[in-house]
Amino acid sequence: MATTTTAEPAGHSTKLKRGITTLLLFFFFIVGDTLGAGIYTLVGTMAADVGGVLWVPLVLALVLALLTAGTYAELITKYPHAGGAARYAERAFDKPYVTFLIGFLMLAAGITTAAALANAFAGDYLQALVPDIPTIPVAIGFIALLVLVNLRGVRESLIANVGATVVEMTGLIIIVVVAAIVFGSGGGEPARLTSFAEGVPPLSGAFAALCSRSARPSPC
Template identity: 55%
Template sequence: MLTLFILGDVLGAGVYALAGTIAGRVGGAIWAPLLIALCFALLTAASYAELVTKYPRAGGAAVYAEKAFGKPLLSFLVGFSMVAAGVTSAAGLAVAFAGDYFQALVSWPAQWVCVGFLVIVALLNARGIKESLSANLVMTLIELSGLAMVIAAAVWFVSQGNGVPQRVFELDTNSPATAILAASLLAFYSFVGFETSANLAEEIKDVRRIYPRALFGALLIAGVVYMLVGVGAAMVLPVEQLKASQAPLMDVVSASGLGIPAPWFAVIALIAVANGALLTMIMASRLTFGMAREGLLPAVMGSVL
């Protein structure tokens, strides 16, 4: 379940626009920046694996700062910054949830959709970590099914004698190295999210054995899925079309002729957003709990309902 928690936080709604963004930088070789970004993510994950297995505490980054520097003010600022980032991210995801994909299904006032969305996610978190992780498990599997549809659509399209396989090696730039590096920095953002799992360390039995395996396993799965999606998208659609599209993966599925209904992608994108908000709020609540127990926040914030 930990692997799926991390995978659910890494995979997000942003992946549905990622192919077009990277194609705009490098051309058809979308997989190259993704591969480099995966290597960078694995290096960062190695640091987290070391810290989490040495200090398996709910306070996460705040605890690591305290152990490293022994300065409560600095530790508070680190932890508070993480909590603030989580709250801001959840708010942004609520706005995204109420946006075009939702309005395409149901025309409701966006501000009330945002409020209702956050209330539901908060209530789910309040029920407990077990219920939250169960919901995450279901939503992560749905997210993966959406990306599997894209890969299947690309395979079908190429198997019918269509597509341009050689396009995946094309670099549409005069400075390939610079373009790939710049695109890798963008692609790296698609791998972030695994750091929130550090705040669940206390819930993990045999953390020294399980956490590193789950962390690296989730990142490798995400990397392989991303690269397969990128390769498939490049073979099905021309680079110019990927660059111009607001929903490149939906266009890939539509162009394949596989007959997958477009509204399914709207639902899957909404689930990806909801899962991201759920996991972000889990992180913020666990971090707040851990900071209170470390004396960095009032003790009342360490209470469990």
């Protein structure tokens, strides 16, 4: 029985369509991912852990973030392929189960992060405006909305991320400016910058705050 084959048209490609054509979207993605919304949801917890030296775990987190960025920059130039940490684990250990484990942990961290932030959005922040609104349904709806945006396309999700990052950066800039004005007018208490929380050992408090610093996977 004869079989026939159909040749692919000239120029036909099975590769994914490149939907991101500007580095600006990547820039805002990295900025938003690095800042993390946890800066809005965990500052109170961090302050309770360490007290006035809240800036210490933030500086430590910055150092760790710079080390991570440098490591990724080195690895991506050596292994310019998609996959991130799972890809690098595969190259380092050449064990499929290690690659799977790293990828699974990264995925699990992302899911729990999204859940925690959705809960904070629906609870602490939205309830300040609408006191009687139920937390869990709103959190689920918020996650569902994000899923729909991501299903729409990578470009659309990055565009939405630009808006979220601008809002996040604007809030932080406002806080910094207001704090500078207060300190400049003599309304602050600089001595509190070196005071630890009562009953909390300095090292353990700083370490606990560092672990709770980010909505991303922490060094802990």
